[in-house]
Amino acid sequence: MKEFSLVATGDSLITLKQSVHSEPQYMRLLTLIRGVDCAFTNLEMNLHDYGPTCYPAAECGGTYTRAEPSILEDLLWMGFDIFSTANNHSLDYMYGGLFSTIEHLKKLDVPYAGTGKNLAEARAPCYHSTSNGRVALISACSTFANFGRAGHQRRDMKGRPGLNPLRYLSWFEAKPETIEKLKQVEKELNLPDVVQEEDAYYFNRTKFRAGDNPGMRTKAHPGDMKENLDSIKDAAKQADWVLFTLHAHEGLLR
Structure with missing residues (x-):
């Protein structure tokens, strides 16, 4: 194999033109980006001009981008070839902003992954061909407003537009005596x-399990994990290199 x-790179939160700059340090960075496969x-x-369908969502990813x-x-001028669109801002402007972004990516024939008009599209890989091999990208997100999660299409129902989720299950491990105290509080508060x-x-809608090592526990959502792994396996049959990216704002609780 060649x-x-x-x-x-990480997140491109760029709202001003970059092609106007020519500082030496900046140009060296672009040389690095442009010089790889x-x-x-x-x-x-979101890529849009505040069109008639681009309304701000009731809940955004921290701010409206x-x-x-x-x-x-x-x-593209900077040298980027392949893009993730699954992040906590994907639905900042609801379906109008989502579809406008996808439309502009398709107009310039830009490979992207992570969002779509249903879950199958959002989980599907995109591809970028180079002289040294074909690259596949699958993109997922774990931090998002719940309405932003794409849904499967059925024979009798449209799929839901949105992003490719990789949700997680969470609970707290607590000592048995701590759980008994919570039960007492539950009774006192009726x-x-x-x-x-x-x-x-x-x-109070929080899950606890008895154990000797108190703390928060998490694990990936089994269904999301399986379907993302299936997408990776499919991509590996069609590409020489497979890139999986996850946009996440979760961190360890201290």
Whole structure:
């Protein structure tokens, strides 16, 4: 197999033209980006001109991010080849902003992954061909407003537009005596009864399990994990190199 070079950057939150700059340090950075077989970035802006369908969502990814569609041409000028669109800002301007971004990417024939008009599209790989091999990209996100999650299409129902989710399940491990204290608080406050699992206890919608090592626990959502792995396996049959990216704002609780 031939040698292959990759540049992978973080988030491109760029709203002003970059092609006007010519500082030596900046040009050296662009030389690095342009000199590899494939350069990746996370496109963390909606591309639209506040069209009639681009309304701000009731919940955004921290702030509302958008850029003039021409900014995409600047990113291509900088040397980027392949883009992720799955992030906490994907639905900042609801479906109008999502579809406008996709439209501008397709207009310039830019490979992107992570969003689509249904979950199958959002989880599908995109491809970029180079002289040293073909690259596939699958892009997912774990930090998002729940309405931004794409949904599967059925024979009797359209799929839901949105991003490719990689959700996670979370709970707290607590000592048995701590759980007993929570049960006492539940009685004192006369909280509504909830259906409890056999091996867990829910207090105020938070899940607790008994154990000797207190702390927060997480694991990937089994369904999301399986379908993303399936997409990676499919991509590996069609490409020499497979890149999987995850946009996440979660961190360890201290």
